[in-house]
Amino acid sequence: MQALKERILREGKNLGDGILKVDGFINHQVDPVLMDSCGVELARRFKNVAATKILTAEISGIAPALTTAMHLGLPVVYARKNKPITMPDQVFLTLTPSHTKGRMVELIVSPEYLSRGERVLIIDDFLATGATILGLVRLAQTGGATIVGIGTLIEKVFEGGRAALAHLNVPVESLALISAMHGDQIVFED
Amino acid sequence: MQALKERILREGKNLGDGILKVDGFINHQVDPVLMDSCGVELARRFKNVAATKILTAEISGIAPALTTAMHLGLPVVYARKNKPITMPDQVFLTLTPSHTKGRMVELIVSPEYLSRGERVLIIDDFLATGATILGLVRLAQTGGATIVGIGTLIEKVFEGGRAALAHLNVPVESLALISAMHGDQIVFED
Numbered sequence: 001m002q003a004l005k006e007r008i009l010r011e012g013k014n015l016g017d018g019i020l021k022v023d024g025f026i027n028h029q030v031d032p033v034l035m036d037s038c039g040v041e042l043a044r045r046f047k048n049v050a051a052t053k054i055l056t057a058e059i060s061g062i063a064p065a066l067t068t069a070m071h072l073g074l075p076v077v078y079a080r081k082n083k084p085i086t087m088p089d090q091v092f093l094t095l096t097p098s099h100t101k102g103r104m105v106e107l108i109v110s111p112e113y114l115s116r117g118e119r120v121l122i123i124d125d126f127l128a129t130g131a132t133i134l135g136l137v138r139l140a141q142t143g144g145a146t147i148v149g150i151g152t153l154i155e156k157v158f159e160g161g162r163a164a165l166a167h168l169n170v171p172v173e174s175l176a177l178i179s180a181m182h183g184d185q186i187v188f189e190d
Numbered sequence: 191m192q193a194l195k196e197r198i199l200r201e202g203k204n205l206g207d208g209i210l211k212v213d214g215f216i217n218h219q220v221d222p223v224l225m226d227s228c229g230v231e232l233a234r235r236f237k238n239v240a241a242t243k244i245l246t247a248e249i250s251g252i253a254p255a256l257t258t259a260m261h262l263g264l265p266v267v268y269a270r271k272n273k274p275i276t277m278p279d280q281v282f283l284t285l286t287p288s289h290t291k292g293r294m295v296e297l298i299v300s301p302e303y304l305s306r307g308e309r310v311l312i313i314d315d316f317l318a319t320g321a322t323i324l325g326l327v328r329l330a331q332t333g334g335a336t337i338v339g340i341g342t343l344i345e346k347v348f349e350g351g352r353a354a355l356a357h358l359n360v361p362v363e364s365l366a367l368i369s370a371m372h373g374d375q376i377v378f379e380d
Contacts, residue, residue, distance in 0.1 A: 035256070059248045078220070
């Protein structure tokens, strides 16, 4: 998506070690106009997968999942990283490595909002190694749901996440695919 | 706001100890249509305060802050509870008590996105004791910004947050004001 790529080129910062800082419009400050446009585009790409629910992970997945959900007219569930006291005692929980935290984190969904037969579209901000998304896949499958698609804003192609998701046989769509980052230079695929 | 009150009556659960569970449409699963309507209404109530930025706290503040931001055309910053590695070493940080966690939590904003002269509208999901919102106020004021308004989805009037915010002399708007919760009964103000 051109608007997202241009914004990454203008404001994104390669911090080294594969970390792309986009805190000015996605991960700390959010540009709601750009985020809505991303939601429109993700909704367009997944309009034919017959999803019944969108699943994402807190925190940075919430904004793109919400704008996509608005344009598909679907509820969105965000997996929690800490179990709040409002959740039932029995939950779906999985562990996933966090690159930015350097340790394993929990992803937790209440069975109340993930039912057998649900058709789940996963939306997140980044596709890197695919570890977080595979955690969401495990949660959905444990609940008896079917994964019907995976969409992200930014894919770091060089981290191999797409190959890690290939066995799912579902469409994987990213709005900006980054093939390499060298110093100040961010290179998009094609 | 009628649609929000009706949803609270239909699906909200009083868990006791002042805890209202609205995980089915706000705090875990989000209804994007309702959340967008709430954003429209909050934007309407604050259209004349000349805000330049919306400030909220992760996690559950993000959805209402984003939909309000979309309708006011303003960027939204969400205070983080853990400092990500993409943030600079020097940040604005304050501590605030978390009722649902039973301990103090950090609220952190990068100085990159909170500037002197900024006119800040604070949006959050709940107004209870006002502690989290007062934490956001301290962060904004430390950055040299001015608070111009405070808006929330649900106010638990019996927890006294409105009085705690009165010294700020800014409009405080909530879309559903709950004056009491007795067993299964949730009572709205007026």
